[in-house]
Amino acid sequence: MTRSHEPLIRLARFKVEELQKQMAELDRSRAALIGQIERLEASVPEEQAAAAQSKEGYVAYGSYAQAVIKRKENIRVSLDEVDVQANALRDRLSEAFTDLKKYELLEERRLARIEQSVRAAEQDELDEIAQIRHGRASH
Template identity: 65%
Template sequence: MATRSHAPLIRLARFKVEELQKQMAEIERARASINDQIDRLEESVPEEQAIADENRDGYLAYGSYARSVIQRKDKLRTSLGEVDAQADELRGRLEAAFADLKKYELLEERRLLRIQDALKAAEQAEMDEIASQMRQRAQ
């Protein structure tokens, strides 16, 4: 009973897992970048407030600046929500790919154990045959 190797399926599954992991890393980088942008915007507000307090023109322009910061942060948070949704979807695909890889690896492991067991059984049968022949000669 010769069964085919699962090695091609394992290679394909590993490739799929690696590609999904790369995509997940890109999403994590995008998330980190968006969070950095939000942090920079939040850090810039006190600086701009200080500048606005120093002179009248700055004080008048600060309202526009504050509105633009709020809008930008809202857009970034929306983008962050989209990135998080993509990450959740990708995480599900990655879990499924890992499960497939594990399944193929277990199938291959079982196939190799069956081959090993068959070889041991054949070896044992050959040894039994030799022992039987030796007993017959001894009689």
């Protein structure tokens, strides 16, 4: 009799779940970075309107705009890093799913072989009983 694949299935399932948690964390990081970019972009028209009120505001707006541009560039670099990590993690997750499915399929086949073996043994027993009865009926 072959050994159960349940320990491998549990381990593979755990690995899939851990990688899914990491992917969810990367998704949250990505959403937070996108939110930061959106808030920066939303603040620009407000600052432009405030800058238009005075000469000092207009001069200060130039520095503000430069800072916003630099901050958005930095956030986009971080966003690119998150995307690279997510792509690598997606590959690992795909492999982990493949392993899990492989172990589950092996276990299904093992159980089917056991079931087939039990049915064959039951059929052998029934055949033997039938032969004994047939033998008695012939005598």
